[in-house]
Amino acid sequence: MVSDQEIAEGVETVLRQQGPNNVTSVNGVVQQLEAKLGLDLSHKAAFIRDQISFLLRPYPLHHHQQQQQQPQPPPPKDHFALHHNPYHHHPQFAPTPFLPQQFPSHFALHPHSRPPPEAYTFQAQQPPQQQLRRPVALPQQPPPKFEVLASQNATAVAPEPPKDSAPTTGTKRRGGAGGLNKVCGVSPELQVVVGEPALPRTEIVKQLWAYIRKNNLQDPSNKRKIICDDALRVVFETDCTDMFKMNKLLSKHIITLGPKKEPTQAKRVKLDAESATDTDNTQPGSSTVTISEALAKFLGLEGREMLKSEAIRLVWEYVKANNLEDPVNSMVIVCDPKLHELLGCESISALGVQEMLDRYHFIKQS
DNA sequence: ACCAGCAAGGGGATTGTTTA
DNA sequence: TAAACAATCCCCTTGCTGGT
Numbered sequence: 001m002v003s004d005q006e007i008a009e010g011v012e013t014v015l016r017q018q019g020p021n022n023v024t025s026v027n028g029v030v031q032q033l034e035a036k037l038g039l040d041l042s043h044k045a046a047f048i049r050d051q052i053s054f055l056l057r058p059y060p061l062h063h064h065q066q067q068q069q070q071p072q073p074p075p076p077k078d079h080f081a082l083h084h085n086p087y088h089h090h091p092q093f094a095p096t097p098f099l100p101q102q103f104p105s106h107f108a109l110h111p112h113s114r115p116p117p118e119a120y121t122f123q124a125q126q127p128p129q130q131q132l133r134r135p136v137a138l139p140q141q142p143p144p145k146f147e148v149l150a151s152q153n154a155t156a157v158a159p160e161p162p163k164d165s166a167p168t169t170g171t172k173r174r175g176g177a178g179g180l181n182k183v184c185g186v187s188p189e190l191q192v193v194v195g196e197p198a199l200p201r202t203e204i205v206k207q208l209w210a211y212i213r214k215n216n217l218q219d220p221s222n223k224r225k226i227i228c229d230d231a232l233r234v235v236f237e238t239d240c241t242d243m244f245k246m247n248k249l250l251s252k253h254i255i256t257l258g259p260k261k262e263p264t265q266a267k268r269v270k271l272d273a274e275s276a277t278d279t280d281n282t283q284p285g286s287s288t289v290t291i292s293e294a295l296a297k298f299l300g301l302e303g304r305e306m307l308k309s310e311a312i313r314l315v316w317e318y319v320k321a322n323n324l325e326d327p328v329n330s331m332v333i334v335c336d337p338k339l340h341e342l343l344g345c346e347s348i349s350a351l352g353v354q355e356m357l358d359r360y361h362f363i364k365q366s
Numbered sequence: 367a368c369c370a371g372c373a374a375g376g377g378g379a380t381t382g383t384t385t386a
Numbered sequence: 387t388a389a390a391c392a393a394t395c396c397c398c399t400t401g402c403t404g405g406t
Contacts, residue, residue: 205376205398218400246399250376 010036187253189234191354192313204250231313295361298342308362312354319353 010033186194186204194207212218217227226232226241233239235253236246289308296304299314319325319333326332326347333339334347343356 209399212399246375 006037007033187235189231189316190250190253192231192309192316193235208246208250231309234313234316290363292361292363294342295357298338311362312357315353315357 013036190204190208193211194204212226212232215229217229217232226236226246228236228239228241235250288305289311290304291299291301291306291311293304295311295315296302298318299311318339322336322339324333324336324339326334332347332349333353335343335345340346342361343353345356348356
């Protein structure tokens with residue numbers, strides 16, 4: 001029986017040794033790991049996928065970086081460097097020299113929603129059988145501890161006991177980090193509105209309503225009706241919608257991150273884009289920032305103070321106006337010379353654009 | 367007047383039930 | 387007994403309806 005720790009180390013080793021261009025899927029890594037360990041790891045695919053996404057997540061941004069760093073387009077190939085695995089201490093998995101390369105974007109899953117290593121240890125310590133289905137003869141398990149983690153991303157979702165709307169059907173289940181509390185990716189268009197690259201669905205809805213109220217976008221005669229402004233028009237592709245349709249339209253812009261049950265039909269936008277790391281969790285989309293000179297030049301603006309959301313929106317307008325989305329994968333932006341000059345790379349994931357702007361072109365104000 | 371419940375919509379987690 | 391399947395819950399929003 002191989003432990004989660006060994007698997008985690010094995011994943012890191014495979015990624016280091018193989019090089020990203022040779023690893024095309026989670027299954028590929030599973031297979032290589034199976035060959036390496038001589039075990040059937042198919043039941044560990046989700047765990048392995050988690051490990052991959054953790055290892056390939058972007059480096060976290062630090063606030064002082066955002067404030068102090070001068071606009072210096074970085075070598076994009078460093079964008080996804082392999083992170084050290086907290087499990088890593090077994091000598092047989094000693095890391096091999098690793099040359100940073102651009103990983104296939106489909107490996108860049110839910111990066112910034114990733115639990116901190118210490119929290120992850122909790123998961124790893126639990127045999128999956130106990131985490132998942134019936135606890136067999138064990139007494140009722142307490143709510144999953146990673147519920148707390150979900151609240152880190154969904155700060156407004158109070159961890160207080162939920163409303164007791166459930167009928168008296170014995171044991172009650174708590175949401176935990178899954179279900180609607182699961183952190184989902186946000187499309188670039190929707191990011192302009194909610195201001196975050198990844199949020200739980202509930203939080204996305206909440207932010208959206210905050211945006212609607214803030215901008216007075218409800219029809220006064222029928223508050224169920226939403227009158228779209230420019231940003232919402234891009235998201236919903238209509239001038240007017242109602243609150244129920246809104247959720248449906250919203251789902252197009254919510255990208256499932258991480259392991260997911262295989263749907264019978266691929267109906268969603270493919271998840272292959274890396275998420276921008278964003279340490280600024282105080283309504284970043286609506287904050288005023290000073291943009292870099294390069295960005296001001298790019299946007300053809302005189303002034304350098306503007307709403308962050310507006311700056312992002314303008315960049316996306318440029319992308320769309322110039323058809324810079326990869327026709328094969330719209331989550332990948334193929335930079336033209338002008339965008340190349342701004343971002344310092346030839347191509348970038350959709351979600352990576354905001355990260356680059358955050359990191360190098362937004363100078364936050366107090 | 368006030369309150370609770372319901373309406374739609376998303377999808378994963380969990381529990382309960384049925385079947386092999 | 388295990389697997390497969392079904393049902394329920396989680397959250398959020400506004401406005402309507404029915405009960406108190």
